[in-house]
Amino acid sequence: MVVQGFLGKAAGTVVTGVVGVSAYELLRKALAKAPLHDAAVTATEWGLRGTRRAEEAAESARLKVADVVAEARERIGEEAQPPAIGEHEHDHEH
Template structure:
């Protein structure tokens, strides 16, 4: 398998997980709205809490996958520079305000 196709497969996997997380969130919102019409301990409310919990856990897993993918891509980039006999430039500073640019 080529390197670019393995990266594409990883990106597709992340997108599938993200889509699942979004779907869980949408279902959670629908259930919460139904629960708001019900009683505090009603079945719709319990389902809403459970769906929301699953959404939170799914989002955490997706974030973890994205971070692992980002780190793996950085390792590949550093290896490519090393193979060229060069030192990889440091990563961009992400601590700056992300909104200090114009849209």
Template sequence: MLSGIAAKAAGVVVTGVAGAAVYDGVKRIARSGAFRSATVAVTAWGLKGARAAETGAEKVRLATADVLSEARERIGEQAPVPGAPAGHGHDH
């Protein structure tokens, strides 16, 4: 029974020492600025990706508006004034 307790205690000590070593390593990396630098780089990539997606979405929106405008023109319908309420302009 005593050997089982000693084995468990040794396991806890090993786990604690390993955890402390990992903690010290992470702390050292954080102090060196490498972690911050990597985080800033990844965030910059994310911002560039978001800007590219926004640009693409705007191009799609404009192309769709052009197609709708041309289709309305072909059927003789005037395009609504931008910002005008939906419907025909008055309440019933």
């Protein structure tokens, strides 16, 4: 009787293992066929495009604000400063 109980448990364990391995193999094959690389490239492409659009919008907003500030300074009689383009003059050293 002890042997029958042991064989019954062993058979159940073997069946569970076979089902698990089969499920794993099916999942592995399905993922291998899935275009994961293409999906990752597409998602990255969308992210880059979104970042570029955000940068363009930020630069446009910065220029519009600079125009408004320059016009306001002109109205109160101040000389408008040219926009900074890389080189700038100030008292400290770099």
